[in-house]
Amino acid sequence: MMSIAVRVKELDELARQQQPIESNPSSQADRVFRIDTEFEDVRLMLRRWQAACIDGVLPPYEELALGSVGRFADELAVVRLSEGHAGFILRAGSRFCSLADIAEASVSLSVLPFAVRRAVNDAIDLARLAARPYLTLCRSIIDGMVSTMEVLALPLSCRWPGEYFLIFARPRKSQVDLARLLINSTDEGILALSPLEGVGTAPRDYQVLSINNAAARMLGAPAENMRLRLLSEVSAAECLARLLDQRSRNRSQGPAVPSLELEYDLAGEAISLQVGVVETDGLLAVTLTDVREIRNREVLFRSLFDDNPVPMYVRHLATGVFLNVNAAALHLYGHDRAAFLALDIRNLEPNSAARVGSSGERFARHRTASGAELDVIEYTRAITVGGQPATLSTIVDVTERKRAEERISFLAHHDPLTGVGNRTTFSQEIEEAVATAVAGHQPFALVLIDLDDFKAVNDTLGHAAGDSLLIETADRIRRLLRRTDLVARLGGDEFAVLLRGALSRDDVQLLAGRIIQAIAQPHGYEGHKLSIGASLGAAIAPVDAREAGTLLKCADLALYRSKREGKGTFHFFEPEMDAEMRERRELELELRAADFDRELELHYQPIISLRSGGLRGFEALVRWRNPRRGMVSPAEFIPLAEETGMIDAIGRWVLEEACRRAAAWPQDLIIAVNASAVQFRQGRFAETVTQALAASGLDPSRLEIEITESVLLADTGANLALLERLKDVGVRVALDDFGTGYSSMSYLRRFPFSRLKIDRSFIRDIGSSRESMAIVRAIIGLSANLGIDTTAEGVETGAQLELLRQERCGEIQGFLFSPPVDSVGALRIIDSYRSDESKVA
Template sequence: MTAPDPLEHSARAKELPGDIATEFDDVGLVLRRWQAACIDGALPPYEELALGSVGRFADEMAVVRLHPGKDSFILRAGPRFSAIAGLSEPAAVLSVLPFAFQRAISGAIDLARPAARPRLALCRSIVDGMVSTVEVLALPLSCRWPGEYFLIFARPRKSQIDLARLLINSTDEGILALSALESVGGETRDYQVLSINNAAARLLGVSAEDMRFRLLSQASAACGLSRLLDECGVARAHGVAAPSLELEYQLGGETVSLQVGVAETDGLLAVTLTDIREIRNRETLFRSLFDDNPVPMYVRQADGGAFLNVNTAALNLYGRGRGEFLALGIADLEPDVAGLPASGERFVRHRTAAGSELDVIEYARNIQVGSAPATLSTIVDITERKRAEDRISFLAHHDPLTGVGNRTTFSQEIEEAVTTAVAGHQPFALLLVDLDDFKAVNDTLGHAAGDSLLIETADRIRKLLRRSDLVARLGGDEFAILLRGALSRADVETLAKRIIQAISEPHAYEGHKLSIGASLGAAIAPADARDAGTLLKCADLALYRSKRDGKGAFHFFEPEMDAEMRDRRELEFELRCADLDRELELHYQPIISVKTGALRGFEALVRWRNPRRGMVSPAEFIPLAEETGMIEAIGRWVLDEACRRASTWPEDLVIAVNASAVQFRQGQFAETISQAVARSGLDPSRLEIEITESVLLADTGANLAVLQRLKEIGVRIALDDFGTGYSSMSYLRRFPFSRLKIDRSFVRDIGSSRESMAIVRAIIGLGANLGIDTTAEGVETGAQLELLRQERCGEIQGFLFSPPVDGTGAAEIIASYRGNEVQVA
């Protein structure tokens, strides 16, 4: 590897903003995003650029922190960055990186720091004999935490240089590959040129391109060479020594003296031409190419295998001193060698001085050292490549986070197991595992804590299984287990309870004790089903029953569970046929100002009074409506009714209406709102549309266009459930939301959870700094109210003041608040 080459220009490099010479056009987008985030000349804040604006480049980036007196640290790295840098973990000190990559990052940072702008460095390395180049771009950031922060972008260039070909074409020694052409009598009548390098063409006074696949006799200067080759062939045929392999001829008025080397294999001749007058210069050049070559090389005797010479790169590879190495034989490197290796290319395993094994490719070539035959070997270490290939093979069949089987492996295994079970050979049980309270851990402590839980959970399950069993992660927090063999239902139930018990044991994470549970469902093949799809459905129905019954439950599949699914389908049918005007109704939950105690308005919540079932929970029918497309009709009804009702209230009260992601993505959402406002006569500024963060994920451009259209109509936009999953700081900068709604899961735990309190405080502070109101949902106790008042939360809603009430109840609340505002202090 070589040191980084800052701001190197190449023929393919494109000039981009900031004088960055790069091979990739789309790097300009990264630079423009960095520039756009610079406000009043200040560096972009870490929270904005590193957490929200890099988009699809995140996989190729890492965040590096420099702290005086401490090692530079990679806070987090994307998977492609980790693969390029050889990181096994997404966070590590900078010094664990390979020296050249570490130096390139440091070089780019050293250039970017004084300039206060992005700078580029290049990292060169040798991979499998090819010279590869990685572009390393450092973008300085500002941060409220101690230290200096840089966003590091790394991407390998597509172009590579074949080092072996470069070496061959850079030599002054002529090289030809010839095929002997025989006459009817078996005598050689000419030679066809299969390959010729530039040096051979120059020595023969011809063009390499013109001579390739032509006859050697067509080059006038090659007549003497043809005769010499004929004599060598005759000598070989009679088993006598070949004549002197030297040749002289006139070319361009000068006498050319060559030493000719000939090697014959199956009728093919490898011919080398050496200009004797330049032999010493050539030897000097060869020594330089050999000794200083970054590719490991050694020369050994052709007959005995003893080493004659070795370069520094080979000494470093095998971990030996020069004298020690030259005292070895080939068998010391390759204990399993069967005879001396022949010339050419071969894959072999070598051993270092420390006893570790290397997977290498040896490129061997016969040469002359003095008058004795020898072999020059070039070694390419492919140990890491093989490990990478093994890793890729592993990832194709295993979950990369937990190391257990993935969905692909599970699908293959269950198909084979069902086939075997149906044939009457081996019944088996299928268990589905779904973690309880896992989302709460992700919401409060972040995805790193969730990942730690998944890893430990998979390990706990694996320890309870036999070698013949299979555990796989199907996605998220769901696992599947194949229990092979004729286990009894009692055995399966016992194992399921042991799994529930093991998972429920506290998990330690960064000083926290995390508690989760697990729900399990099981099905038996072939008793419950005779194909994989149906068996999965049965196990899933059993799991659904367990989740419905509460945490930590286990159920076998039972036929009546199908009835529950039929009931769900009936509910779907009834929803499709429902008379919305007769069966739907709105309930209203008041929104209270923390500072004044005034009634600010209501959040409208839809209810379904089913003629046959009575009141149906929104948690049951809203997901069904989204799945079936009914949510658009229901959404229009809710908007019309909410606007109509709010138009009868005092003009200072607002009405908040939730928008489904399905509604938001349909093309006429803004027009639907505009029409509802127009029909009711409601001032648009009194209507607030609440959207969740997940709504914003699908199409950034389309989302912003819809938000902008709603702003033009005059309605307010609130970001609901803020902080629960996908918050994008860039959205808060690019669109002026009217309100951030703090999810009830954080409010519930603010009195007992330091993490929840910190999240609530951060959201309120963020809203205050951006001039955005904040509303806390689910306030149920005076203690929660007092904490929110201390943090200066803007507004609150919850059962502490009132549950959702019907239209009559809302009118009563309005009447009670007019001129008699409650005190929340």
């Protein structure tokens, strides 16, 4: 049995899944564990373990191990941990011994196979930490099948010294034979062999670790009968063992040839094989190719030479001059017959020295009439022509095969779209670079690059446009780097650059600025000018980190700072960034645990009509009163809620609360509620709105949903359809922060908004900037022509108010009238305006 370790990431996922849950909070005895086992009797074992827990004390060893789970004894082991000593298996059932590949039922854990030992130790460590059962997995190859084995550790109490655990092991039912499926899909024989040195003068032998059906047919035995047997034990395979043994002895006299020839009789039939051998870590990968057809054609050369589809020629042994050639060879090399027969072998091989295999085949590079080069294998046989020694050559063109191999090798280390390094190459390079830097030889910088607004290009123009942009971006980055540097695409729109050498921070910052500028340059695609940006973060090794994973985390924190502070920016890692991220995680946990009804509250900012001077309604703004932190700014928790997906639940609460409050106001007042693009992506926003209206009894015409252009940048068709559903219900829709996006005008043509809200950045400078004044005037004029209301946000001075009045702006909102207030304050404002309807007039 061969065992394969499960990745730590998979164990972490198991740990997250195996959290205790309360099936009945009022009864500790009903507590169960969500452990991902496929066996019902294992769940019974867990219930028995749970039932044996009294007052939080682990079940006694004597009661559980010797009593209630005795039926599982064959699959159990008892493990004791003693301080300062490795874990020890006191006793184990026969099935457990078989799965763990141990001959004795009382051994140290250290003798277990690595993967089993790791799974057992992980299960014990987790169970020990949580004081409850834990399940881990390991992969095992049992009878040639990949099987997943469950390893369950149950902690016990005991009156004897040490800590005691019951370890249960059982393979799951499902098994996978991936290797067999793959290697049996080819007609080429494939074997994996383990060389065994002979004793004394005895020759080497080879154990068959794996063999496909094609190889088994060539060697005359069923595949299942040959696995884990010696080649010498199978009559037809014995000659292969001798051939490989001879190859091993010949290696001391020179480099090994890439292929060998093998001929033998099998059930009265002559078998002729080409044998390829690749050695890795002491194991041999052997390929068997049936070349009998080629050999037969050589034997029948006189009758079949001219019409043979395989390129063939005859050359003089001493001079290499060509004496004959068939049509296939003329076609391959592009010569006519007279021209070819005027050549010799040196004309075909002007720049390469052929390598000769053990069976006489030659591996060479030939040149055609057009100058193209071909990789060929030349099989030769000595013949006599006109009494003179000559060579009959059969040519196999392996150019495409070599190109395919080179392409496969390239794709294993490069991104297929952009041609830069892939994540695999990047991981290898950064590990080596960190090791070199830590040794004090060569510090280096790691720069992470994330493209800004790339998703908008994909969503609006399609993936072909996005791919074109990624290819151009990778090329622009590559042109800015030195030959010693590495650029890799980590996935999506994220790139990484590894800058080798002792670069100063100023040098790195200068390069980062050049990368930002290069990426920001417009890119042409089918008549479109595509413009994106890039945010960059960098970390220096070994100053910032001495491990590859930690260095990546540092650069990622710097990148996060850049994206948070604005597009097209660059930051180096700073130690406080780690603290900020930890603080952000704590805030996220507190937000997830928040009681919305107690901690969230709505504040209301009045919307004033400039035409009538009266109160038009309020915009609802959510606030979070954290029990530990006090009032948390929406600028902190709203982006966090959007990133984590919690905005959907918060938005639902805001809608329900706002509609409930507004239903108690005078019937002519509206309530405006902001909606996030993330809420639209959830796909349930329309239902959330209609449910809030139904629950509150609020007239749909009194509800106004405010969206930003980010809602329309993603999945525009679906989101426009959702807005149409809201409008059909009677809900008003306003476009917030108008004028700050990319394609505002196109949205106005595609959807009849009820209102445009002029961004406060234009209102702030309206008295001092001609450009801001012109933009405000244009928006108000455009809205009037389209029959759309306008609201100016952020009005703080009388001068701004007067200018907006002159421009005939419809409504205003800002601190000049009132900051956002709580629900009691909103009622006071309503009462105030009801007693004096000309507040602004």
